[in-house]
Amino acid sequence: MKRNIQVLLLLLSGAGVLHITLLTEVYLRYVKEGLRIPLIVSGVLLLALGMVGAARDGFPFAKPTAEEPAEHADHDGDHGGGGHGHGHSSGPRIAWLLFLPALALLFFTPPALGAFTAARESDPAVSEDARFAPLPDRSPLVMPLSDFQARARQDTGRSLKGRTVRMTGFVTPGEDGGWYLTRLVLSCCAADAQSVKVRMHGAEAPQANSWVTVTGSWRPVGEVGTDSARAALDVAGMRRVPQPANPYADAVPPTA
Structure with a gap:
């Protein structure tokens, strides 16, 4: 037996x-x-x-x-x-x-990991020696959330200023009624997943865990280059999209 x-x-x-x-x-x-x-x-x-x-x-x-x-x-x-x-x-x-x-x-x-996991993680500490490559000269600029978050918090050259960006992720509700566009980044497997979140402003929160593509411009929050900086976006447009086959995102190195 x-x-x-x-x-x-x-x-x-x-x-x-x-x-x-x-x-x-x-x-x-x-x-x-x-x-x-x-x-x-x-x-x-x-x-x-x-x-x-x-x-x-x-x-x-x-x-x-x-x-x-x-x-x-x-x-x-x-x-x-x-x-x-x-x-x-x-x-x-x-x-x-x-x-x-x-x-x-x-x-x-x-189901893939989603808003429940992401809502329980805080923003990582800011790196003091981050360097960033120039952004492509096109608009809107399609960006991974990880790259946008890193530039919004660490790029003292403010390369996001005046740029229209487009990003895709799932919806994570905030504690104060706001919401975040989110992706989970894997180093190896789902057990080590880390969340990348960008706060959305100017648009009502869709249903939690729904996937959306948003277009908008960077909203500076806090002092760039310090832990007070936060990644935020003023939303100009948004549309629902299906969940991609690979719901997770690979880490994008912030340094050039």
Whole structure:
């Protein structure tokens, strides 16, 4: 029984990993895009190990091994012969819980991290030696939120002044009734996600977690180059957009 559970776990886990990496793009909700190949290799290895185990044990019609009578004998001895193997029955019941993550990869698509996570993170400290490359000469200027936030808080040259920018993200409600345009930045996987938020002014807050593209101009808040500076935008236009296949954003280095 225990070996059957192990084989099933290997097969289901391998199939689940390959499902989210080869047939869908769900893996992007867990890890960065660059980790797709290692995930595929891992899924293939899990399937291979499961098939080897199934062939070795005759799964799913595994026969009792030579060790099983001895294990039952020891168990009965420990309980005076009156236990009737209740310890062996509780073990497999608990082991079945291990199937839940494997089945989730196949049949359940969890949502990406969103406003709940972002609302609980504060702005990072300002770097004192940040340098920025010149911005392209086009309008509106399409920018990642991470680049806009870094320039709004650290660029003492004020390269955002007078520029019309366009950014895309999801809505995070603020504590005072305002709202933020937000993206989550991954270093490796969802476990280390950090939020990048830009405060929106001049537009009513859409529904939390909805994705929007906004166009507007930089609103200076605080003293640039210090921790008092905040990233903010005066919104001139906004439209709803579908959530992108990759809801997370890679970190954009602020220095040139």
